[in-house]
Amino acid sequence: MIYTTDIIMVIVKEEKGQLSLDVLVGLTVFMVTFIFILQYLPSIFVVQRSDISLTANAYRVAALLCESPGYWTNGSYNGTDWENHWKNSDVTVRVGLSNGNPCELSIQKILNFSELYRDKGYDYIADMFGIKNYNISLQFLYSNSSYPVYSYYNGKPLLLIGEKIPEYGNVIKFERIVYLDNASFVYNITTSQKGVNRTKLFNVTNVGTFVFVVKNTSLWGNGYGSWIQIKLSRKGWGGPKLLRIPSSGHLTPGIYSVSLPSGSLNLTIVSHNLAGYLIYSTAGQYIAGRIAAKLVVCVW
Amino acid sequence: MNEKGQAFTLESVVASLLLLVVAYFLFRSTLLIAPQSTQVTDVQLSQYARDTLRLLDSPANSDDTLKYTLEHINSTYSVEPLLNAIKECLPKDVMFNLDVYYFNNTTGKVEVYEITHNVPTSNTVTVSRCVVINSNEFVNGSPFVTRSAESSTYPVVLEVRLTLWRV
Numbered sequence: 001m002i003y004t005t006d007i008i009m010v011i012v013k014e015e016k017g018q019l020s021l022d023v024l025v026g027l028t029v030f031m032v033t034f035i036f037i038l039q040y041l042p043s044i045f046v047v048q049r050s051d052i053s054l055t056a057n058a059y060r061v062a063a064l065l066c067e068s069p070g071y072w073t074n075g076s077y078n079g080t081d082w083e084n085h086w087k088n089s090d091v092t093v094r095v096g097l098s099n100g101n102p103c104e105l106s107i108q109k110i111l112n113f114s115e116l117y118r119d120k121g122y123d124y125i126a127d128m129f130g131i132k133n134y135n136i137s138l139q140f141l142y143s144n145s146s147y148p149v150y151s152y153y154n155g156k157p158l159l160l161i162g163e164k165i166p167e168y169g170n171v172i173k174f175e176r177i178v179y180l181d182n183a184s185f186v187y188n189i190t191t192s193q194k195g196v197n198r199t200k201l202f203n204v205t206n207v208g209t210f211v212f213v214v215k216n217t218s219l220w221g222n223g224y225g226s227w228i229q230i231k232l233s234r235k236g237w238g239g240p241k242l243l244r245i246p247s248s249g250h251l252t253p254g255i256y257s258v259s260l261p262s263g264s265l266n267l268t269i270v271s272h273n274l275a276g277y278l279i280y281s282t283a284g285q286y287i288a289g290r291i292a293a294k295l296v297v298c299v300w
Numbered sequence: 301m302n303e304k305g306q307a308f309t310l311e312s313v314v315a316s317l318l319l320l321v322v323a324y325f326l327f328r329s330t331l332l333i334a335p336q337s338t339q340v341t342d343v344q345l346s347q348y349a350r351d352t353l354r355l356l357d358s359p360a361n362s363d364d365t366l367k368y369t370l371e372h373i374n375s376t377y378s379v380e381p382l383l384n385a386i387k388e389c390l391p392k393d394v395m396f397n398l399d400v401y402y403f404n405n406t407t408g409k410v411e412v413y414e415i416t417h418n419v420p421t422s423n424t425v426t427v428s429r430c431v432v433i434n435s436n437e438f439v440n441g442s443p444f445v446t447r448s449a450e451s452s453t454y455p456v457v458l459e460v461r462l463t464l465w466r467v
Contacts, residue, residue: 289360
């Protein structure tokens with residue numbers, strides 16, 4: 001016989017539609033592992049941050065400008081003296097500033113690069129180097145982003161092209177130390193007669209390098225030794241003595257660098273009883289017998 | 301005891317383990333390495349060093365050139381002009397060490413002449429440049445002329461190493 005209580009007990013123990021604890025635990029373990037893998041997997045592949053790829057662009061542009069003399073072609077002829085051919089309509093150029101020696105830049109190529117930029121425009125240079133936004137300049141070695149000091153030549157910035165560097169966003173700067181050929185002017189300051197000084201007048205409007213190279217002193221044996229005086233005036237010539245080299249006593253052969261205040265100045269340079277010359281440049285600093293500056297390439 | 305549902309837990313554990321093992325092997329076998337930002341600053345530092353040595357390796361007869369300094373180094377010579385020139389080339393937040401490696405004919409070994417003795421950080425960049433000078437151009441007492449009984453001149457090869465680091 002079948003009793004009612006037996007049937008009721010069977011109905012009460014039916015488990016359709018219920019979620020067991022085992023399923024929940026298993027699901028949790030699997031989901032935690034799956035989410036961990038999802039977060040971890042992308043990091044093992046190359047993730048190129050935009051500023052890292054920009055650095056490659058800045059490096060490439062700086063290397064092409066500093067180490068290559070450039071290239072031009074019209075399909076039939078080619079060469080590296082692109083500065084003489086870029087104005088021709090059928091010529092394609094790739095700019096390089098080296099005069100043949102890596103990091104020794106030619107003033108003529110630099111001046112032509114500036115003129116090319118003014119003539120052909122911003123986008124032409126961007127397409128040439130495969131970049132989008134840029135600022136390329138030549139600066140003094142002690143120049144920095146907060147206080148840039150640009151190289152000058154004949155009263156104008158030697159190389160300053162591109163847009164103004166933005167104050168925000170990813171901007172990458174790459175610098176190369178270079179030296180410039182024919183970027184300085186040399187003046188003879190050798191005194192010719194006993195007791196007679198040699199005077200040189202200078203007008204300077206930009207930051208410049210003044211280097212006195214003294215080869216020989218006490219030429220005429222008059223007992224007063226040798227010296228150099230620099231007189232400074234904002235108007236006219238002469239003016240109060242700014243500097244005496246040496247400050248006291250007698251001058252000995254050597255190289256003497258002078259720092260001057262900024263602004264438009266009239267300098268009167270008086271040399272006494274010595275043989276030597278003055279090197280003057282507004283393009284860079286005098287280091288190891290060369291006029292050194294730095295090429296700064298900024299891209300964003 | 302009802303054992304329904306035990307297989308769910310076991311399946312999920314096995315599936316998780318499988319995922320982890322595959323990810324582990326994938327990570328170990330990958331050849332793609334994400335570039336680090338420190339490598340970028342190292343490139344700029346090494347370029348500063350290379351360009352500085354190239355600038356100072358000048359033929360000018362000036363006391364701040366590499367050749368002039370190496371020719372005149374002895375126990376009394378001051379290398380300040382060369383060191384000042386290097387400081388002018390580098391940014392203010394970059395320190396350096398300058399060493400010269402040369403072959404000592406007496407001992408038969410490559411030895412080092414340390415021009416500076418600064419203590420570097422753990423992250424440095426070193427660049428070297430070779431300078432060749434005739435033995436008769438060195439001053440008396442030069443540490444780089446090591447062939448004592450040599451009447452004829454011979455080329456002396458010096459490796460100048462410039463180590464840079466940011467402070």
